[in-house]
Amino acid sequence: MRDWTATAEAYDRSFATLCDGTAARILADLPDGDLVDIGCGTGLLAAQAEREGRSVTALDADASMVEAARGRLHGRVRRAALPELPLEDAGADAIAANFVINHVGRPRAALAELHRVLRPGGRLAMTIWPAGGASWSMLLGEIFDDSDAVLPPPERLPADEDFLRSADGLAALTREGGLDIEQACDLTWEWRIRPEDLWAGLAAGIATPGAVLRAQTPQIRARIREVFTARTEELTDADGVLLFAVRAAYVLAVRPPGEEV
Template sequence: MPHCWENTADVYVRSFAGLCAGTVDEILRRLGPGDASRRLLDIGTGPGTVAAAAKDSGYAVIGLDSDSSMIALASRRHPGIGFGLASIERLPCRDQTFEAITANFVVNHAPDPRSATRELFRGLRSGGRLVATIWSSQPVSLHQLWNDVMAQAGVSPSSAPRLPAALDFERTPEGFGGMLAEAGFEQVDCRELRWTFEIRPDDLWAAVEAGIAGIGQTFRNQDAAGRERLRAAYRELTAVDRRAGVLKLPSIALVASADRVR
């Protein structure tokens, strides 16, 4: 399934990568220290942020992503780590290969999240640990900013494809944790994580121009006049932040750790 951030790695690093990096410290805390004998798979590695942090913590790391531009960028940024092309739907490994798996904001993008979590369980060894994150269903400041920009510009959001009800799950600690338990994981601990995402206004807007995320797709679907209204609305609504030099956006995600006991 194509995603709206494919072939946008450089702009993604400038913009939304910083947002997704807000979970890294908690991911490492839940993993615990590694050593060279403990193999870790970082699936949906993007620019390799989690993979590099796990390597620094002692793990033997492999990073996989379904987008070739992300893999090329991650390989340039972290030459000491092996990166390759693969998706969460079909891990290129035998059963019970890894002592640890990290999945930072990738399960929520899978076309079948329940099947994806079963695949993560398949790849994890007995005694191994998964640490995964998704976005919460709770509204956050960034979503409100985009809603305000579209309202001021007189633009309706582009409709995003939704998962069939049979495949979907609640973006709550109970919903995400329950799905992991259904896949076979035990000792599931899923909680909210809150942090403040800081970014320069121009860097965040670069993602919109590149068509990244829902707001980027909405922008791309406008005619020239609609795009200019969106630009003007964003400039006006972030005027105070421009003078300060940075946007400060409170953010919320769900972080889960789960073990394969047998």
């Protein structure tokens, strides 16, 4: 059986720091008080919310992430995944879903479930990775090409489930779920990460590039490691850190205040 604890630890030092780039904006746009954090990962956003005085209920689909979040948070952490949440109808004033909808197999059912959980007047803040590729993923794509890696076929949702991967596309999906849109825009920031931390995430099979690495033969994986080391040594700053420009699609939505429960 795979040791998922190692995955949570690798995620915490790598891609969790990437996803944390939107946390401050999400919390600033959601009302104070109770917060439900869907897809909490290792709990970085939820921990920031607790430091601000909020009461947090955090949920994640992965057992290792739940364990890691429990070690970081004071509030309740449960294992659960969209589109079925163990939460009461219309009980949440504020929901964060940071880079979650891009991972679910049934995004429309997921939005319907978030609508169910929100109280009338409650707010939902969501992010997804937009189409087009981030600078960090473009670099890794070049490294895979230079290493003669064989890329597995991309995973795609069925046509009747998929949606446009942009702020407008996420907003349209959200409207289908019965919520009103308050904001739909792109968020940009800079991701700073040490090469060894990025490699830890890849080696653990996290994100699409991690899955690509895991799919290679041992010989190709060793070649990727060599090319990765050479390329990142060229790109690190004086502190030994990589700097990437990052963009996310963001939607802030509200359940119509006058809606009957």
